[in-house]
Amino acid sequence: MPHTLAEKILLAHSDVKRIAPGDIVMTRCDVVMANDVSGPVAFRVMEQMGAAKVFDPSKVVMVADHFTPAKDAISAGLQKRLKDWSEAQGVTYYGQGRGGIEHTLLCEEGWVVPGSIIAGGDSHTCTYGALGAFGTGFGSTDIAACLAFGEFWQTVPGTIQIELTGQKRPYVTGKDVILAVIDRIGVAGGTNMALEFVGPGTEALSIDERLAVANMAVEAGSETGLFPADDRTAAYLAGRTNRSWKAERSDPDASFAARHRIDLDTLPPLVARPHSPGNVAPVAETKGVRVDQVYIGNCSNGTITDLRQAAEILRGRKVHPRCRAIIVPATQRIYRQAMKEGLLDIFVEAGAMVSMPTCGACFGGHMGVLGPGENAVATTNRNFKGRMGSGEAQVFLANAWVAAAAAVAGEIVHPAEVLKGEAA
Amino acid sequence: MIIEGKAVVIAEDNVDTDVLYPGSFLNIDDPEKMKPYLFEGYNPALRDQLRGDTILMAGANFGSGSSREHVPHALKAWNIRCVVGKSFARIFHRNCINLGLPALTCPEAVAAAKPGSRVRIDMEAGVIDVDGTRFQATPVPTFMREMVTSGGLVPWAKRRLAGAGGR
Numbered sequence: 001m002p003h004t005l006a007e008k009i010l011l012a013h014s015d016v017k018r019i020a021p022g023d024i025v026m027t028r029c030d031v032v033m034a035n036d037v038s039g040p041v042a043f044r045v046m047e048q049m050g051a052a053k054v055f056d057p058s059k060v061v062m063v064a065d066h067f068t069p070a071k072d073a074i075s076a077g078l079q080k081r082l083k084d085w086s087e088a089q090g091v092t093y094y095g096q097g098r099g100g101i102e103h104t105l106l107c108e109e110g111w112v113v114p115g116s117i118i119a120g121g122d123s124h125t126c127t128y129g130a131l132g133a134f135g136t137g138f139g140s141t142d143i144a145a146c147l148a149f150g151e152f153w154q155t156v157p158g159t160i161q162i163e164l165t166g167q168k169r170p171y172v173t174g175k176d177v178i179l180a181v182i183d184r185i186g187v188a189g190g191t192n193m194a195l196e197f198v199g200p201g202t203e204a205l206s207i208d209e210r211l212a213v214a215n216m217a218v219e220a221g222s223e224t225g226l227f228p229a230d231d232r233t234a235a236y237l238a239g240r241t242n243r244s245w246k247a248e249r250s251d252p253d254a255s256f257a258a259r260h261r262i263d264l265d266t267l268p269p270l271v272a273r274p275h276s277p278g279n280v281a282p283v284a285e286t287k288g289v290r291v292d293q294v295y296i297g298n299c300s301n302g303t304i305t306d307l308r309q310a311a312e313i314l315r316g317r318k319v320h321p322r323c324r325a326i327i328v329p330a331t332q333r334i335y336r337q338a339m340k341e342g343l344l345d346i347f348v349e350a351g352a353m354v355s356m357p358t359c360g361a362c363f364g365g366h367m368g369v370l371g372p373g374e375n376a377v378a379t380t381n382r383n384f385k386g387r388m389g390s391g392e393a394q395v396f397l398a399n400a401w402v403a404a405a406a407a408v409a410g411e412i413v414h415p416a417e418v419l420k421g422e423a424a
Numbered sequence: 425m426i427i428e429g430k431a432v433v434i435a436e437d438n439v440d441t442d443v444l445y446p447g448s449f450l451n452i453d454d455p456e457k458m459k460p461y462l463f464e465g466y467n468p469a470l471r472d473q474l475r476g477d478t479i480l481m482a483g484a485n486f487g488s489g490s491s492r493e494h495v496p497h498a499l500k501a502w503n504i505r506c507v508v509g510k511s512f513a514r515i516f517h518r519n520c521i522n523l524g525l526p527a528l529t530c531p532e533a534v535a536a537a538k539p540g541s542r543v544r545i546d547m548e549a550g551v552i553d554v555d556g557t558r559f560q561a562t563p564v565p566t567f568m569r570e571m572v573t574s575g576g577l578v579p580w581a582k583r584r585l586a587g588a589g590g591r
Contacts, residue, residue: 024567037450041493044453049581067451075451123491123515139493139519141577148581153567187438188485191514221485221513276438363447363490382489384442386465391443 002251004159005226006194009134009248013117021158021192021257030116031059032146035102035359037066038121040081041140042147051148053089060091060147061111063102066359071366100331100357103127103135103299107211108331110241114229115248119146124299124381125224126217129195130210131237132229132247137218157194157223158257159250160185164201166265171415173309174209175301175379175399177201178216178225179270180262183280190222193257196250197227201264207236208305212399215300216381219277269414271377272397275385283402286412290322292374294407295388296400297328297355298362301379304334304341306400311343313404313418314350320410325352326368332357352407364389377406425548425573427526429479429505431541432470435534439466439482440489441516445498447490455497462498473539474502481537482509487516496520506545508552508561510534521568524576528552530561547573 003011007019014025032054034042039062054060062082070076079096086093099105103124106112114132118125121143128135138152146152162181181195195217197210205213210227217225227233228249237245250256269283296302296310307329319325327347329335335357338344347354361368362380369389370376376388376395383395396412405415443465445458452458463470480499486509487495496519499507507520510531520527526547533552536559537543544553547569550561564572571580 022565024565038491038493040453041497045578048578050585051581072451078451078453121491123489137491137515139491139496139515139522141493141522142518145522145577145581149584153571155565187488188511188513191485191511218489218515221488223514363442363450365447365450369448382440382442384440384489386446387442389448391465 002253004250004254004256005196005228005248006134006157006159009115009117010154010156012115019156021156023156025154025156026151027117027154028151029119029146031061031111031118032143033061033063033102033106033118033125034121034143035066036064036068036079036082038140038143040078042121042143043081043085045141045144046147049144049148054091054147055150057090059150060089061106062086062091063094063099063105064096065101065357067365068096068358069356097332101299101302101359103215104211104302104330107131108333110243113237113241113243113245114233115245119143119152123218124215126222127211127215127299129214129217129225130207130227131233132227134224136223155192157192159194159196160190161196161198161256161259163199163259163261164197164264165199165261166201166263168204168264169267171269171401172267173399173401174205174212176267176270177262178213179272179280180267182216182220182278184260185220187219187276187278188221190217190220193222195220195222195225197225202227203230206305207232208303211303212300216277219381269399269402271402271412272383274383274394274396277382277397283398283412283414286396289396289412290375291377291406291411292323293368293370293376294323294325294403295361295368295376295378295380296403297330298359298380299330300381301400302328302330302334304337306379307334307338307343309400310404311346313401313408313415314352315346317350317408319351319407323407323410325407326355326361327352328355328357330357361388363387377403377412379403427479427506427545427547429477429543431481431537431539431543432473432478433481433537433539435483437483437510438485438488441487441492441495442489444487445492445494450492450494455501458494458498459501462502474504476503478502478504479543480504480507481534482507483534484510486512488513491515493519496523496525500525508533521571522577524572526572528561528564530559533559533561
């Protein structure tokens with residue numbers, strides 16, 4: 001029987017012989033991940049369940065990244081519990097200064113391979129689809145059961161196949177691809193679905209760009225966003241992991257819930273306007289919006305690729321006097337790479353602030369929270385009302401080119417205008 | 425199982441977990457202490473309508489966004505008896521089921537409900553009565569219905585551990 005990639009992965013991780021969308025199956029996970037927000041709640045639930053030890057310490061990883069470095073004594077207490085619990089359980093723990101933002105970090109550190117299943121206590125666990133893994137987000141009670149048993153119950157999703165054709169134009173990135181997808185299918189269009197990205201256009205997307213695409217699958221309501229493994233995936237994984245894997249893809253005659261085509265030839269840089277990732281428009285249509293803060297970072301767009309794009313704009317230019325810019329390399333490794341390449345110097349010289357890796361301001365936690373009446377351009381994944389602080393603030397989501405250009409112009413502009421020196 | 429109560433209505437679609445429980449309060453891990461922040465980014469005054477007999481009637485794609493379990497934990501801490509949605513975001517829906525908080529899909533019932541409407545739900549039959557008019561909810565798979573009616577994933581895990589002779 002023909003199967004989609006998502007079905008094949010689930011089938012390989014369950015005891016059932018057949019699988020179809022809508023079935024509920026107990027599913028084994030290869031990796032269970034949680035952070036300083038979801039972890040401590042899960043530990044409490046695991047105790048209530050009566051489970052003293054995790055199912056397999058070698059498959060559990062904890063990352064301190066949300067309120068790190070501790071914003072207050074309560075957060076410090078959570079982080080201490082995360083660390084102490086990890087030590088007591090003998091699981092891998094990425095402490096402060098030794099890791100970074102969980103999803104970028106787990107890919108970087110070789111935890112994620114094609115065909116694997118990663119259960120994460122964070123909705124953006126779907127990021128791992130970039131490497132052909134079924135990563136999916138859970139609340140803390142699911143995570144508690146995953147920690148105790150290495151399993152979760154899963155309703156088998158249907159699959160929406162997205163074919164990417166054509167060639168990306170300048171200043172268009174993975175961010176624009178996923179915003180176009182959300183624009184097409186809607187913020188709930190992928191509910192109970194996996195997204196699957198295929199076609200010649202995927203070949204031109206680097207792993208960093210695929211991370212940005214897969215990361216926002218959940219913003220369309222999807223369980224995960226899969227890129228079937230290819231040569232780029234293999235090259236990225238080489239030297240990073242010794243886990244075994246093989247490339248799988250959907251059978252040609254598999255049944256898809258829907259198919260869409262996105263033509264990269266005609267895709268402009270896009271912006272998601274307040275207060276929904278589905279409120280998408282070409283950057284040209286938001287031109288002139290005054291910007292108080294630019295935020296380049298987070299689990300979708302805090303990669304070295306994003307930092308290089310930002311640096312190309314900021315090199316020899318200044319952040320506009322009415323604007324502040326915060327740049328957050330997603331991991332310590334990316335931070336160091338950016339330092340080696342001189343990118344951090346470019347940022348500081350331009351008047352931007354370079355932060356340590358943290359989820360911080362993306363979710364309105366700390367390290368760059370917005371005030372009433374402020375506008376931000378962020379490379380993050382959510383612009384819900386109040387997401388980055390005040391409910392009276394407005395967040396525009398965009399790629400790193402657009403974000404950096406907004407920092408220089410103090411307003412939203414097409415990046416080409418800044419590079420041509422036409423901005424005010 | 426029969427659930428009865430009074431409707432509190434969030435008619436808007438795509439209400440996300442950020443407005444239902446803003447990120448700055450995520451460093452709280454005790455459900456009782458989460459209560460004061462429920463609905464904080466949406467409409468804090470809605471908390472005044474929670475009198476211990478609430479059935480929350482919600483719009484489409486309710487609970488979208490973040491996986492933060494703080495939302496259903498806080499709903500439970502307020503003794504909300506059931507959530508009826510036009511539809512739900514996946515992770516929020518799972519979280520409700522796992523916490524033993526019934527979450528039923530029925531757009532017609534939500535459309536019919538007004539604040540204070542009398543709501544009576546027959547969980548087995550999936551019938552939702554709003555002010556005397558009956559609506560049929562989307563059928564819930566047996567696995568999920570049993571998970572909810574037996575109290576969620578914690579009792580499920582306890583039974584499993586007991587069956588395995590402890591762990």
